[in-house]
Amino acid sequence: MTDRQFIVQALESALSDVLERDIAGLADDVRLFDDLHLDSTTMLELLMALEDTIDLVVDPETLDIEDFASVGTFTDFVLATRGGIAATA
Amino acid sequence: MTAPGTPPAPALLHEILDRAAELRPDRPALSQGELTLNYREFATSARRLAGRLRAAGVGRGDRVVAAAPSGPALAVLVYAASRLGAAYTLLHEQVHGAPLLHVLDDCEPRLLITEDAADRAAAGERAIAVLPLSELVEAAFPPPGSGPADPADPADLADPSGEPPASGVLAVDPVSLIYTSGTTALPKAVVSTHQQVLFAARAIQSVLGYRADDVVYCPLPLSFDYGLYQVHLSVLSGAHLWLGLPNEAGPLLLRRLAATGATVLPGVPSATEGLAWLLRRSANKLPALRLLTNTGAALSTETIAALRASLPNLRVQVMYGLTECKRATVMPPDGDLARPGSCGLPLPGTEVLAVDEDGAAVPPGEIGQLVVRGPHVMAGYWRRPELDAERFRRRDGLFPELWTGDYGWLDEDGFVYFSGRRDDLYKENGFRLSATEVEAAAHRVPGVVSAAVLPPEGRRPSVLAVVGRIEAAEALELMREQIEVYKIPRRCVVLDALPLSANGKVDRRRLAVLVAEVAA
Numbered sequence: 001m002t003d004r005q006f007i008v009q010a011l012e013s014a015l016s017d018v019l020e021r022d023i024a025g026l027a028d029d030v031r032l033f034d035d036l037h038l039d040s041t042t043m044l045e046l047l048m049a050l051e052d053t054i055d056l057v058v059d060p061e062t063l064d065i066e067d068f069a070s071v072g073t074f075t076d077f078v079l080a081t082r083g084g085i086a087a088t089a
Numbered sequence: 090m091t092a093p094g095t096p097p098a099p100a101l102l103h104e105i106l107d108r109a110a111e112l113r114p115d116r117p118a119l120s121q122g123e124l125t126l127n128y129r130e131f132a133t134s135a136r137r138l139a140g141r142l143r144a145a146g147v148g149r150g151d152r153v154v155a156a157a158p159s160g161p162a163l164a165v166l167v168y169a170a171s172r173l174g175a176a177y178t179l180l181h182e183q184v185h186g187a188p189l190l191h192v193l194d195d196c197e198p199r200l201l202i203t204e205d206a207a208d209r210a211a212a213g214e215r216a217i218a219v220l221p222l223s224e225l226v227e228a229a230f231p232p233p234g235s236g237p238a239d240p241a242d243p244a245d246l247a248d249p250s251g252e253p254p255a256s257g258v259l260a261v262d263p264v265s266l267i268y269t270s271g272t273t274a275l276p277k278a279v280v281s282t283h284q285q286v287l288f289a290a291r292a293i294q295s296v297l298g299y300r301a302d303d304v305v306y307c308p309l310p311l312s313f314d315y316g317l318y319q320v321h322l323s324v325l326s327g328a329h330l331w332l333g334l335p336n337e338a339g340p341l342l343l344r345r346l347a348a349t350g351a352t353v354l355p356g357v358p359s360a361t362e363g364l365a366w367l368l369r370r371s372a373n374k375l376p377a378l379r380l381l382t383n384t385g386a387a388l389s390t391e392t393i394a395a396l397r398a399s400l401p402n403l404r405v406q407v408m409y410g411l412t413e414c415k416r417a418t419v420m421p422p423d424g425d426l427a428r429p430g431s432c433g434l435p436l437p438g439t440e441v442l443a444v445d446e447d448g449a450a451v452p453p454g455e456i457g458q459l460v461v462r463g464p465h466v467m468a469g470y471w472r473r474p475e476l477d478a479e480r481f482r483r484r485d486g487l488f489p490e491l492w493t494g495d496y497g498w499l500d501e502d503g504f505v506y507f508s509g510r511r512d513d514l515y516k517e518n519g520f521r522l523s524a525t526e527v528e529a530a531a532h533r534v535p536g537v538v539s540a541a542v543l544p545p546e547g548r549r550p551s552v553l554a555v556v557g558r559i560e561a562a563e564a565l566e567l568m569r570e571q572i573e574v575y576k577i578p579r580r581c582v583v584l585d586a587l588p589l590s591a592n593g594k595v596d597r598r599r600l601a602v603l604v605a606e607v608a609a
Contacts, residue, residue: 060371
């Protein structure tokens with residue numbers, strides 16, 4: 001499994017918890033707000049869930065709305081964020 | 090109005106905006122995204138839009154309904170409608186179809202503002218004039234060059250639209266219809282007059298003390314009256330109000346507060362809990378933020394403590410209110426530290442009583458229905474005489490008072506403690522208990538982030554559901570330090586999150602399903 005597949009799987013699992021319905025088979029172009037109907041509250045819950053499951057540590061000062069546009073941009077964001085942690089670890 | 094000396098205090102809602110434009114024309118008033126209006130531009134836009142509404146047939150005694158995303162154009166609409174003596178209704182952008190038709194048939198507006206083509210057609214069938222939101226925005230903020238003259242020109246401020254001077258509008262005329270749900274199957278409108286709104290706004294301002302150098306960041310839409318009153322409070326104080334976009338809350342809230350230099354945050358528990366989480370992960374401790382207010386539901390002691398630990402300059406003011414009087418009580422800054430669980434004191438010039446079924450005040454410490462008296466008690470419900478008789482009662486047949494349907498008690502010093510709504514009361518082992526009261530106690534348990542009580546049903550006893558880093562047995566044990574033992578549910582389950590309904594309240598039906606699953 002690639003890092004990317006691992007992140008998407010963690011994302012699907014976290015989304016299933018947050019949205020209380022099964023989320024699977026997410027494609028990169030699925031939009032988080034418009035297609036999955038996340039809102040600002042559930043988006044924050046998603047970050048909280050990922051912090052618990054994959055040790056994602058967010059920096060609230062660098063979060064950007066562009067990161068939350070789609071499954072693809074969000075996966076890029078998680079990879080970059082965790083990569084940064086790994087590099088400094 | 091042009092006489093020398095101190096002008097009389099504004100008696101009509103839009104006059105507070107005109108006054109602000111005279112006092113501080115060049116100060117920033119209202120922002121969203123890339124747009125910022127100063128007070129001169131805000132007032133000019135309201136006059137201009139009043140002209141556009143007039144052209145659409147709106148006049149004194151009419152009603153105007155807008156169902157649209159929150160933004161500066163809606164804030165302008167409020168003051169434009171006021172100028173004409175018309176009453177405004179702001180609905181959440183998601184209100185369309187059947188719920189919108191209910192509003193249209195209920196209040197029979199002259200004008201509907203919406204982007205939704207199907208809703209515009211339905212309004213047309215009812216002979217209601219329609220205006221797309223885009224035209225409202227264009228009328229309020231015409232593109233440069235197309236508007237009448239330079240907004241800096243004082244003559245433009247005086248009369249940019251050819252609108253006749255607002256004449257004949259009285260302080261006792263209606264200025265708003267705010268739709269609320271609860272206890273009734275369909276939403277009903279609370280009607281407010283200019284006089285009532287101005288009294289409420291000034292009384293709230295007198296205890297919150299917004300300042301001319303404040304930057305207020307409002308994450309709530311203007312369709313919530315808590316959001317809408319941020320406009321009035323900012324205009325009264327000369328503060329700069331930022332209207333948040335929906336996607337700027339949640340994870341981005343901290344960044345937005347930092348970027349706007351916010352000094353005041355009107356919060357609700359979900360936003361405030363999110364902010365506390367973000368602050369624990371941030372090096373930026375928002376040094377400018379000086380005041381957080383809370384309403385809607387109780388904040389957990391743990392969340393307030395976390396915020397205070399992160400933000401040493403922050404003062405917290407918890408509040409209680411309902412649309413029927415806008416705001417009933419406000420706690421003095423940080424008064425929650427000395428009186429945890431209280432929602433503060435009645436607004437100056439008003440009172441709150443706890444009464445028995447006959448309307449007699451009960452002694453301090455005893456629970457009764459909370460009754461509110463004062464000039465902020467609104468006019469009543471639109472065309473709901475039976476509901477008026479229940480809630481907007483008249484003592485001795487003459488003197489208006491609001492029977493809130495909420496229960497609580499007062500301490501010896503008059504501080505009010507909310508203990509629950511009537512429908513939150515349940516009986517167990519012979520005791521009459523309040524789910525809200527038990528939940529408030531659970532919120533005070535260290536480690537508990539949020540909590541909800543499921544009242545007993547059939548053979549199942551009451552259950553406490555908590556979210557937080559805590560074990561169920563430990564939560565029940567620590568509850569004993571917070572509340573009488575007989576009030577503590579026997580069972581506790583720890584959940585990842587509480588299921589919420591569309592309007593952000595705990596969905597007890599889904600919670601019951603979740604709790605049953607944990608038991609299985």
